[in-house]
Amino acid sequence: MDDDPTTAQDVARDFPTLDRRDEDQLLPQLVAHLREHRTKLRQEWAGRIQDAHLLHAMTPQEMAAETTSVYDNYVEVLETGSVEALQHYARDLSERIIPRGVETHEVVGIVLLLRDVLARSLFEKYQQDFGLLNRVLDAYEPAANRIANTVAVSFVDERERVIRQQQDSIRELSTPVLPVRERLLILPIIGVLDGERARQLTEQLLAGIRTHRAKVVVIDITGAPDVDEVVANHLVQTVDASRLMGASVIITGLSPEIAQTLVTIGVDLSKMNTIGDLQGGLEEAERLLGFTVTRGDRPAGE
Amino acid sequence: MTGPALVSILRQGSYLVASIHTALDDSQLVRFQQDLVSQIGQHRARGVIIDVAALDVLDSFGSRTLRNIAEMARLRGARTVIVGIQPDVALAMVALGMGTGDVATALDLEEGLAYLDEVLGHTGAAEGGSPRNRR
Numbered sequence: 001m002d003d004d005p006t007t008a009q010d011v012a013r014d015f016p017t018l019d020r021r022d023e024d025q026l027l028p029q030l031v032a033h034l035r036e037h038r039t040k041l042r043q044e045w046a047g048r049i050q051d052a053h054l055l056h057a058m059t060p061q062e063m064a065a066e067t068t069s070v071y072d073n074y075v076e077v078l079e080t081g082s083v084e085a086l087q088h089y090a091r092d093l094s095e096r097i098i099p100r101g102v103e104t105h106e107v108v109g110i111v112l113l114l115r116d117v118l119a120r121s122l123f124e125k126y127q128q129d130f131g132l133l134n135r136v137l138d139a140y141e142p143a144a145n146r147i148a149n150t151v152a153v154s155f156v157d158e159r160e161r162v163i164r165q166q167q168d169s170i171r172e173l174s175t176p177v178l179p180v181r182e183r184l185l186i187l188p189i190i191g192v193l194d195g196e197r198a199r200q201l202t203e204q205l206l207a208g209i210r211t212h213r214a215k216v217v218v219i220d221i222t223g224a225p226d227v228d229e230v231v232a233n234h235l236v237q238t239v240d241a242s243r244l245m246g247a248s249v250i251i252t253g254l255s256p257e258i259a260q261t262l263v264t265i266g267v268d269l270s271k272m273n274t275i276g277d278l279q280g281g282l283e284e285a286e287r288l289l290g291f292t293v294t295r296g297d298r299p300a301g302e
Numbered sequence: 303m304t305g306p307a308l309v310s311i312l313r314q315g316s317y318l319v320a321s322i323h324t325a326l327d328d329s330q331l332v333r334f335q336q337d338l339v340s341q342i343g344q345h346r347a348r349g350v351i352i353d354v355a356a357l358d359v360l361d362s363f364g365s366r367t368l369r370n371i372a373e374m375a376r377l378r379g380a381r382t383v384i385v386g387i388q389p390d391v392a393l394a395m396v397a398l399g400m401g402t403g404d405v406a407t408a409l410d411l412e413e414g415l416a417y418l419d420e421v422l423g424h425t426g427a428a429e430g431g432s433p434r435n436r437r
Contacts, residue, residue: 206389213409240401241392246385246408246417 031079057100090154115144175201177208183215190223198234216285222253232267252281317349349418355386372405385414
């Protein structure tokens with residue numbers, strides 16, 4: 001930039017007492033100041049957290065312990081300029097507090113409070129020398145913003161990781177492939193089917209066909225409230241793919257709404273073997289497999 | 303088409319079993335098609351099993367060739383069943399709209415043999431099995 005030399009000159013003129021060496025000393029000075037007033041500043045910070053009604057979920061003891069380590073981590077980052085340790089700590093902290101319902105705004109809020117508390121104390125310390133205060137803040141602010149950024153991002157990352165994990169387990173739970181007889185699988189679909197879930201379902205079904213050497217599969221969609229075109233086409237593909245693996249598919253439990261939707265949107269269902277309800281589907285599957293089910297009316301031993 | 307055959311075609315009773323062990327390029331597929339169709343006549347085979355279990359990809363030319371082989375085999379008097387299509391391959395095939403048409407498919411070699419026995423109405427894999435209910 002063209003005006004950079006001017007700024008540097010202005011600075012040199014306005015603050016003739018500060019040379020390069022002083023500038024290098026600014027951060028260490030600042031860190032020393034924060035270390036010296038650690039207890040007082042930490043308490044002030046904790047007080048402001050309470051005033052702001054943040055972190056309800058934690059007891060005062062926990063709060064004291066956490067604020068101490070956050071404070072120490074904070075000062076350490078200012079000193080070393082490396083956020084790695086803080087990142088690690090923030091992730092670890094998030095892991096502990098997320099299950100207790102701590103929200104993103106609380107975490108960001110407390111870090112910003114700490115930033116303000118420390119900035120205030122710097123104002124207080126350097127209020128005599130406005131030039132020096134400016135330089136100190138120049139050194140402090142980028143580091144402080146970086147810390148706030150790191151903590152917030154770590155927290156959100158951790159939360160997203162937890163959410164992803166939960167989504168995965170819900171997905172796995174939601175598409176069970178159940179063997180009911182030799183070479184017969186049932187796949188009950190409960191809940192909303194979206195593209196992602198339909199894809200997952202197909203994968204699990206094909207894996208199940210291979211593992212259980214299934215010849216017939218009954219897909220029951222009684223529990224699916226709605227089916228759109230994407231999912232309907234996916235179902236057709238599932239049926240085709242199963243056939244390629246040597247299994248025939250029976251679809252049961254199509255609700256009147258879904259039947260109307262499918263016909264209206266014009267999905268080609270001519271190759272689909274559909275039967276009204278799960279019971280009928282099972283009977284048809286047993287017939288295909290050559291099972292005959294008879295009621296054992298006579299008591300044993302006769 | 304010259305060179306060594308890349309697909310082993312084995313006679314098992316009145317069936318031919320062709321196992322594709324490795325991905326074939328287009329000219330190799332054509333070679334395989336010619337070999338198989340000519341061997342159906344030589345061995346008077348009544349059933350053909352094509353095992354693709356070792357393939358983790360099957361392109362459009364591959365699946366069309368398999369369909370063609372099945373049709374040619376039918377013209378020469380043999381029923382064809384394709385066995386061992388992997389889940390991923392099956393998904394990719396339907397996603398790209400390249401099914402096996404009317405060709406029968408089965409889970410694995412054992413199922414394929416059972417299928418042929420059923421449609422041909424005898425135990426063709428065993429030597430000397432006499433045909434019944436030929437269709």
